[in-house]
Amino acid sequence: MCGITGLVNFEDSVLLHNMCNVLKHRGPDADGFFQNKNASLGIRRLSIIDVDGGNQPISNEDGKIWTVFNGEIYNYKSLQEDLKSKGHKFQTNSDTETIVHAYEEYDLDFVNHLRGMFAIAIWDEKKNRTILIRDRLGVKPLYYHIQNNKLLFASELKALLEYDEINLTINHNAISDYLTYLNIPAPETVFNEIKKLRPAEMLIFNLDGNFYTKKYWSVKFQKNNLDEKVRMVSDVPVGILLSGGLDSSVVATIAAKKSNNRLNTYTVGFENKIDNAYDELKESKEMAEILGTNHHEIVVNSNDTFKILDKVTLCLDEPFGNPTTTLNYIISEFASKTSKVVLSGVGGDEMFGGYPKYRALQIFQEYRKFPKSLVKNFGRIFEKIPDNTSEHVVKGKTFFKAWKKNPEDQYFSLISYFDEKDKEKLLNFKTSLSSRRFIDDLFLESKKSNAKSFFEKLFFVESTSYLPNNILEYTDKTSMAVSLEVREPLLDHKIAEFAANIPFSLKIKNGSTKNILKIAMKDELPRNVLNRKKRGFTPPLINWLNNSISDLEARYFSEKRIKEEGFFDYEYIEKISKDYKNGKTSNYVKIWSIICLQSWFDVFMKKYNFTI
CATH class of the missing domain: 3.40.50.620 (HUPs)
Incomplete structure (x- = not known):
């Protein structure tokens, strides 16, 4: 496991080393570099396989193809034997070297021979191109920035912020997406100038500045052990x-x-x-x-x-x-x-199929002919009961609110934290895109993988979002x-x-x-x-907020701070916080998500030069 980074179409040794140093926590055991006028690769290594001999970057026999990667290739031994039988010469027993020879043998299709978790960067001097690849399920991240025919990439976004020529601007659509999902879905990031690869996606960047992305895998239907x-x-x-x-x-x-x-x-x-x-x-x-x-x-x-x-x-x-x-x-x-x-x-x-939302969606399907008037009546009854009566009351409110006609509408309701009306009240800026676009696009994309039923489509959407x-x-x-x-x-x-x-x-x-x-x-x-009831790996956040809400408000929600920032509407924040203290405990996720966003502003605005 490592942290990787690189520059393409320009050379800057100081920048490369600075970006690598930012990733030192990902690989404290060693660093390594490859540099020429067209491409530079850097790595911080956490030694797991071939501890003594697996240093990176690593090349093929003639030094024309170089790679760095973060992750583990689980089938590297069998793949290595196959490549040796085809005439490839190995200098190490590492999984990294398997990547470079597999690429040499199979070109872009090499990734389909790999099993594991990985973020890979390959510099191909023969074809004057760089390839970035993220593993199929998206276990390992990979960020990139393209500007003026230059490519920079890294395992973490903060490494790219070492490049002074990126004029950082906040991605307002991404902030809106965060409030919906509690994260920012790929390929977007919090900055307009930086993107991240999606799962099972590769980016091919040519030295003439032309580039494209392609998806190389999606779930298939076959038995396994x-x-x-x-x-x-x-x-x-x-x-x-x-x-x-x-x-x-x-x-x-x-x-x-x-x-x-x-x-x-x-x-x-x-x-x-x-x-x-x-x-x-x-x-x-x-x-x-x-x-x-x-x-x-x-x-x-x-x-x-x-x-x-x-x-x-x-x-x-x-x-x-x-x-x-x-x-x-x-x-x-x-x-x-x-x-x-x-x-x-x-x-x-x-x-x-472990999440409660799946069971809710199954109930919606099983009782889709249940009279809508009765559903609405049950929903109204739950709405009249205070949240702090029971955790089951909050779950009941969420359940009946999500009981809509269309399964995709039901799903979106269950996974949304701030709806569009809430965000209009909270944010002091307008967004150009609906946060639902990610989900709608994925449901459409699922059809390409032959997903037919709603739950097959749901599997595709959940595993890619x-x-x-x-x-x-x-x-x-x-x-x-x-x-x-x-x-x-x-x-x-x-x-x-x-x-x-x-x-x-x-x-x-x-x-x-x-x-x-x-x-x-x-x-x-x-x-x-x-038979154990599912709990989930989560803290007792409501209890913790109850004990600390005043201190957290003073730090993150003060009227002076909110109005100076100009990002949020203070009256709306004051209302959801007051409602929470008066028993509307379902507001706890909204409050926590704003606290986390304010923490992000604190940390990154102090460290990097950008404004809200």
């Missing part, structure tokens, strides 16, 4: 992020069976008894005892998370409203003390900030193709989510793990 796909290719110790839930327990169980060593497992819990409903310390400890792992626990409180918000904001590069980001940073930092690589159960919900733009984005940034590689075995692309082919009725059956995964693991996992 789940057990074979837990990837543990590593020359350093491997650990597991263990919540005690189904997905991480599946990964931990299979990994423990395949490992000859006693594995480390890591769990985060919460200090206050009032937060026990979110705490999985007991469950994860029980699972660790069953597997015989070296189990490590860390306990946190609201102060632990709020005090590192700005630090985590810097790690994330862009505004990010998912409240799990600080938790992920804490558990990653904790795990990095004893492991360089950890496995995670991320992706299980998207692959096998929510998963990479939200879950995988913060997982990469918060773990690599502390030099920890996180691997997601359930997101091997062959598993994605397998999961796409499972009828949705087998994923959620009789109200039981991830039903097919539970059946597959019924002889491997205890019954209480299989």
Whole structure:
């Protein structure tokens, strides 16, 4: 796992080294550079495979093709043998060198021979072009800037900000998108001048300045074997992020069976008894005892998370409203003390139908002929009940609000936090594009992958939007900030193709989510793990906000600050905050998302030269 960067069509050694230094946290073990007048590549390396011999950049035999990459190629050994049989000469035993020879052999189609997670940059002197590639599911990020026939790229956006000639301007449409999704979907970023590759996308940039992007993969429908796909290719110790839930327990169980060593497992819990409903310390400890792992626990409180918000904001590069980001940073930092690589159960919900929103959408389909008048009446009843009566009341309000005629409208309602009317009240600027454009485009695109039913289309949309733009984005940034590689075995692309082919009725059956995964693991996992109610890896944010709302308001929502910035409408913020304190707890996500956006302004405006 590494941080990569590069320049094309100009040479600037100082800039290249500065960009690499910004990425040092991603690769503290070594750095490496290739430079000529047309292209320069840089890397910070976290040594995992071929620790002594796998330094980058690396070239083919005649030095005409060079590459740097971030990630791991899990099938590199078999691919290496195949390439050797075709006459290629290898100087190392690293997965990186496999990339350059595979490209030499198969040209742009080489990526279809790779299995793993990766962000790759290749400089091809023979064809005078640079190729940037992001892995199929979007595990590893890659940002780029193109201006005046020049290309700059990096694993993190902040590295590109070392280039003084980028005249940064805030992308107002992206801010609006953030308020809808709590993240900024690719290819957009918070700055108009910088883009990021989408999952399974490659960018081909020619020295004449012409460039284009193309998608090289989408989910296919074919059978596969789940057990074979837990990837543990590593020359350093491997650990597991263990919540005690189904997905991480599946990964931990299979990994423990395949490992000859006693594995480390890591769990985060919460200090206050009032937060026990979110705490999985007991469950994860029980699972660790069953597997015989070296189990490590860390306990946190609201102060632990709020005090590192700005630090985590810097790690994330862009505004990010998912409240799990600080938790992920804490558990990653904790795990990095004893492991360089950890496995995670991320992706299980998207692959096998684990989220409550999926069950809601299934209910909408099953009861689509239910009288709309009754739906509206139930919705009105829930609206009259105060939010703070019960968490179920808030969920009920969300459910009935989303019960619309069109399934795509239902889905968009369930995943939206600020609707367009809310944003018009909050923002002191107009946007030119609707945030729904991403979802509408993906539903249309899903048809190209032969998705026919709504739930097949939904699988495509979720695996190309929510998963990479939200879950995988913060997982990469918060773990690599502390030099920890996180691997997601359930997101091997062959598993994605397998999961796409499972009828949705087998994923959620009789109200039981991830039903097919539970059946597959019924002889491997205890019954209480299989039947455990989903909690999700999330902090007790409402409880924490209740304890700290006054301090947070003073820092982020003061009338003086809001009016000086001129970005938000102070009266609207004052209203949602007042309503929250008066019992409308459903406002907590809106409040948190604005806090995170204000934190981003604080961190990046102090460090870089741009204005709101």
